[in-house]
Amino acid sequence: MLIDFSDFSANQRYHLMTQTVIPRPIAWALTASNLGTNRQVLNLAPFSYFTAISSEPALLMISVGKKPNGEVKDTLTNILENQKIVIHIASESQASLVTETAATLAHGESELAEIDTDLLNTTTFDQFDLPRLAQCDIAYGCELYEVKEIGNTPQSLIFAEVKTLYVNDEVISSSxxxxxxxxxxxxxxARLGANEYSGITQPFKRNRPD
Structure with missing residues (x-):
């Protein structure tokens, strides 16, 4: 089958792309409104239009659309407000929790408030203004580098510069x-199309040519 994208709507293209660009890593993004005040509210949301794009500067990119009602998503609102974001790498066992945090809530409501704290909670992220999820093995403490608006909707490309990285000692060795x-x-x-997720198979090695 040959598919001409000019024959399809943006929504149809989205479904085609998310079912063919597979698997995709998931950025489990934590931000905050009213950071540093007694009215601080944490927001947690997953994004699978996500990748690392540069090491100098160390940049990660998340592509953020709009809420179903057309409003700006809290992740973008919060990072524009205070320039901080923590991006986590979720584990396969956390698929249900990741899906829960994809719910559309009103601004000022926290996804974390809806989740059992025995399953998911935050802890201090040393040398960073925001906390991190205690149950994630990898967390990037990032500052906003740039936001680019693309398309007619528009879609917001958030470029986040990594300032500090947490990795659980249990998943590390040194050589x-x-x-x-x-x-x-x-x-x-990992994210697939529709409502499908995936884990990884056993890693294997192949040496690159000189």
Missing amino acids: NERVKIHADKVSPL
């Missing part, structure tokens, strides 16, 4: 002064 993070121990959750 020849290089840190080795064991993907099989992290067991990262």
